[in-house]
Amino acid sequence: MRPFSFNKSANITQALTIKKDNTQFIAGGTNLVDLMKKHIAQPENLIDITDVLSDKIENTDNGIRIGAMVRNSALTTHNKILSDYPLIAKALLAGASAQIRNMASTGGNLLQRTRCPYFYDVSTPCNKRTPGSGCSALQGDNRMSAIIGYSEHCVAVHPSDLCVALAALEARVNIIDKKQKASVIPFKDFHRLPGSEPHLDHNLPSHALITSIDISRNPFNKHCAYLKLRDRDSYAFALVSVAAALHIESNKIMEARLASGGVAHKPWRWLASEAYLKGKEPSIEHFAKAAAIAADEVKPLAGNAFKVPLLKGAIETALQNCLRN
Amino acid sequence: MAALPSSVKAFYKDVKNFIIPPKHTTPISITVNKKTYKVTADTRTTLLDLLREQLHLTGAKKGCDHGQCGACTVHINGKHVLSCLTLAAQAAGKEVTTIEGLAEGDKLHPMQKAFIECDGFQCGYCTPGQIMSAVACVNEGHTKSLAAIKEFMSGNLCRCGAYNGIVESIQKVAAL
Numbered sequence: 001m002r003p004f005s006f007n008k009s010a011n012i013t014q015a016l017t018i019k020k021d022n023t024q025f026i027a028g029g030t031n032l033v034d035l036m037k038k039h040i041a042q043p044e045n046l047i048d049i050t051d052v053l054s055d056k057i058e059n060t061d062n063g064i065r066i067g068a069m070v071r072n073s074a075l076t077t078h079n080k081i082l083s084d085y086p087l088i089a090k091a092l093l094a095g096a097s098a099q100i101r102n103m104a105s106t107g108g109n110l111l112q113r114t115r116c117p118y119f120y121d122v123s124t125p126c127n128k129r130t131p132g133s134g135c136s137a138l139q140g141d142n143r144m145s146a147i148i149g150y151s152e153h154c155v156a157v158h159p160s161d162l163c164v165a166l167a168a169l170e171a172r173v174n175i176i177d178k179k180q181k182a183s184v185i186p187f188k189d190f191h192r193l194p195g196s197e198p199h200l201d202h203n204l205p206s207h208a209l210i211t212s213i214d215i216s217r218n219p220f221n222k223h224c225a226y227l228k229l230r231d232r233d234s235y236a237f238a239l240v241s242v243a244a245a246l247h248i249e250s251n252k253i254m255e256a257r258l259a260s261g262g263v264a265h266k267p268w269r270w271l272a273s274e275a276y277l278k279g280k281e282p283s284i285e286h287f288a289k290a291a292a293i294a295a296d297e298v299k300p301l302a303g304n305a306f307k308v309p310l311l312k313g314a315i316e317t318a319l320q321n322c323l324r325n
Numbered sequence: 326m327a328a329l330p331s332s333v334k335a336f337y338k339d340v341k342n343f344i345i346p347p348k349h350t351t352p353i354s355i356t357v358n359k360k361t362y363k364v365t366a367d368t369r370t371t372l373l374d375l376l377r378e379q380l381h382l383t384g385a386k387k388g389c390d391h392g393q394c395g396a397c398t399v400h401i402n403g404k405h406v407l408s409c410l411t412l413a414a415q416a417a418g419k420e421v422t423t424i425e426g427l428a429e430g431d432k433l434h435p436m437q438k439a440f441i442e443c444d445g446f447q448c449g450y451c452t453p454g455q456i457m458s459a460v461a462c463v464n465e466g467h468t469k470s471l472a473a474i475k476e477f478m479s480g481n482l483c484r485c486g487a488y489n490g491i492v493e494s495i496q497k498v499a500a501l
Contacts, residue, residue, distance in 0.1 A: 001369040002346055003346045003347060003348040003349055003367075003368070003369065004349065004368055004369070005349045005368065006349065006351050006368040006412070006414045008414075026412070026415070029410055029411065029412060029415060030392060030407070030410050033371070033410045033411070033412060034391050034392060034410060036369075037390070037391070044346075046368070046412075048414070048415055050415065073404070093476075096480075097395065097479055097480020097481075098405065098458065098461070098462075098467075098477050098478075098479075098480055099392075099395060099398055099405050099406050099407045099458065099480045100392060100407065100410075100480065102404040102405060102406050103406050103407065103410065103411070233475075233476075233479070234475070234476050234479035235479040235480055
């Protein structure tokens with residue numbers, strides 16, 4: 001690690017005021033400390049914001065507000081989350097280990113960096129780590145890489161499971177900027193595609209903080225599932241993951257939500273498949289067709305064509321699992 | 326000319342500070358196994374390094390130092406966490422329990438006894454972390470099925486493959 005000064009902030013105003021260019025906020029630290037050990041993140045100052053942000057899960061007029069400092073494990077055991085927003089808990093429990101879920105914060109989960117092996121290997125070119133140096137994964141070992149939404153500059157995928165569920169539930173990210181102005185970023189606009197600026201993961205302005213996440217009350221709690229396919233049964237990043245949520249009334253799908261992790265630089269919504277399912281009966285045939293529509297959209301790289309049938313099967317299975325709740 | 330360093334000595338210092346930036350230290354007051362320590366540490370010190378190198382509590386082990394193996398697992402304020410990914414400065418003011426804090430004198434914690442009785446280890450390197458996670462597993466009630474235990478314990482790797490003995494130990498303590 002490079003040396004850094006360490007400050008613990010008492011409130012948001014102070015944290016935002018003392019934030020400088022080469023300063024990073026630290027909450028759970030499960031990703032940042034690792035990146036600092038590998039010299040990928042080299043902040044000169046760290047500001048501990050664990051006492052600054054809310055660690056409360058609160059009811060709002062039309063849903064729920066999750067404080068940015070709520071630890072992942074707290075979300076997985078919260079009664080209201082389990083009864084009304086179970087997709088959140090299902091996704092979280094599919095990710096990381098019990099120790100890391102006790103440490104990691106909700107806000108930090110959104111801001112974690114990719115686990116592309118070339119991003120972590122400082123001896124290789126990586127446009128995300130060193131803009132302009134090139135993408136090693138494009139022609140290299142891209143087994144874990146994206147199959148949709150990538151560019152010639154970056155084929156990395158976003159590693160979060162929680163974010164896939166938040167994308168499916170169309171959450172909103174509440175932020176506060178350096179001038180202490182609060183604003184809201186819809187979840188679909190929070191993360192970016194790599195384009196020609198893959199070093200930018202998201203649209204959170206520099207020096208701004210995530211304060212909380214809002215999720216509207218929704219009818220998906222009765223029929224939702226999170227399916228994660230990975231190299232081992234637990235504690236591994238997704239090859240392909242699927243968050244599926246159905247609103248079913250009188251044996252008819254009123255609305256469907258389908259999102260995936262492990263396939264793109266951001267949590268990916270399968271909008272054409274969702275549109276297909278709307279108004280249909282929840283049947284294995286329709287689920288298979290919806291999965292085929294999604295699988296038709298993707299363009300795998302040399303090393304990850306296996307992800308296409310994997311995705312197709314994962315979507316079908318996740319939709320079927322929705323009916324087993 | 327004004328931009329040039331005022332002397333060779335200052336120039337040398339600038340170069341040195343660029344190549345080897347000076348370290349920062351921070352005072353830390355921390356309670357470990359019910360004993361309060363007041364130390365000064367480099368801000369870069371992880372809780373694991375503080376425990377092992379400064380407090381000489383070498384129970385928690387450094388396996389991967391990247392949060393992948395779980396050998397460094399300790400409890401902070403009752404929750405099991407990875408001490409290798411926790412900055413010591415962030416643990417200041419908190420209550421830490423390590424493997425050394427489980428036994429009461431010569432009387433082993435039931436989980437320690439169970440690990441011995443069920444052959445829950447071979448080389449023993451991952452064992453302190455396994456036991457800290459196993460205690461959390463029972464305390465938090467994730468012992469209802471074999472699958473639940475395995476899922477909860479997935480952040481602790483054992484290269485000897487003593488998993489069956491570890492699971493058996495947890496089942497044994499859960500049944501007490």
